[in-house]
Amino acid sequence: MRQMSFEEAVEQSMANDSRYEPEAYAFVRDALHVASAKFRAEGPDQHVTGQELLEGARIHALSEYGPMAWFLLQGWGILRGEDIGNIVYNLIEVEYFGRNEGDSIEDFAGGFDFEEAFTHPFLSARQVRAATQSQPTRTERQHEKK
Numbered sequence: 596m597r598q599m600s601f602e603e604a605v606e607q608s609m610a611n612d613s614r615y616e617p618e619a620y621a622f623v624r625d626a627l628h629v630a631s632a633k634f635r636a637e638g639p640d641q642h643v644t645g646q647e648l649l650e651g652a653r654i655h656a657l658s659e660y661g662p663m664a665w666f667l668l669q670g671w672g673i674l675r676g677e678d679i680g681n682i683v684y685n686l687i688e689v690e691y692f693g694r695n696e697g698d699s700i701e702d703f704a705g706g707f708d709f710e711e712a713f714t715h716p717f718l719s720a721r722q723v724r725a726a727t728q729s730q731p732t733r734t735e736r737q738h739e740k741k
Contacts, residue, residue: 597690604691612685615678619671623682625659626652642695645702648683649676653712665713676706 599607605620630643630651643651656664672678680703686692715723 599689599691601691604686604689607689608682608685608691611688612681615672615682615685616670618667619673619678619682620686622655622668622671622673623648623652623679623686626655626679629655645676645680645683645698646706649679649703649706652679653707656713657716662714662717665710668709668713673709675709676703679703 601620601624605617608620609615609617627643627648628651630648631641633651633654634643634647635641656668660667668674673682677700680700683692683703684700687694715726718726
């Protein structure tokens with residue numbers, strides 16, 4: 596890894612990939628700290644898996660942004676786990692983040708439905724029932740397209 600400020604790393608990453616706002620990079624960095632604290636609280640190795648980082652992102656977004664989480668993440672370009680993976684790999688590409696052998700961008704695939712994860716905790720029981728009865732899930736929508 597090269598010595599550079601986070602802001603420089605974001606600037607370089609955005610020059611290569613303009614899909615994400617600077618706030619998205621800060622969010623992923625903060626989610627990484629949350630995931631490390633949750634999954635690697637003890638020991639020198641603070642490396643987390645893609646799925647652990649996604650869980651850190653879910654926890655961080657809900658606790659930091661509450662009902663605004665989904666709205667903010669969308670505005671920053673983060674719509675699914677793969678977007679978090681892209682941001683991580685953008686930061687790896689500019690040598691701000693490191694990676695372990697065996698790490699892959701595919702580690703961020705799947706996970707959870709971001710819209711559901713960041714909106715359902717704030718719906719009333721009535722709204723949840725209505726949403727689950729009338730709205731197909733992301734997985735169901737994907738299967739319908741095939």
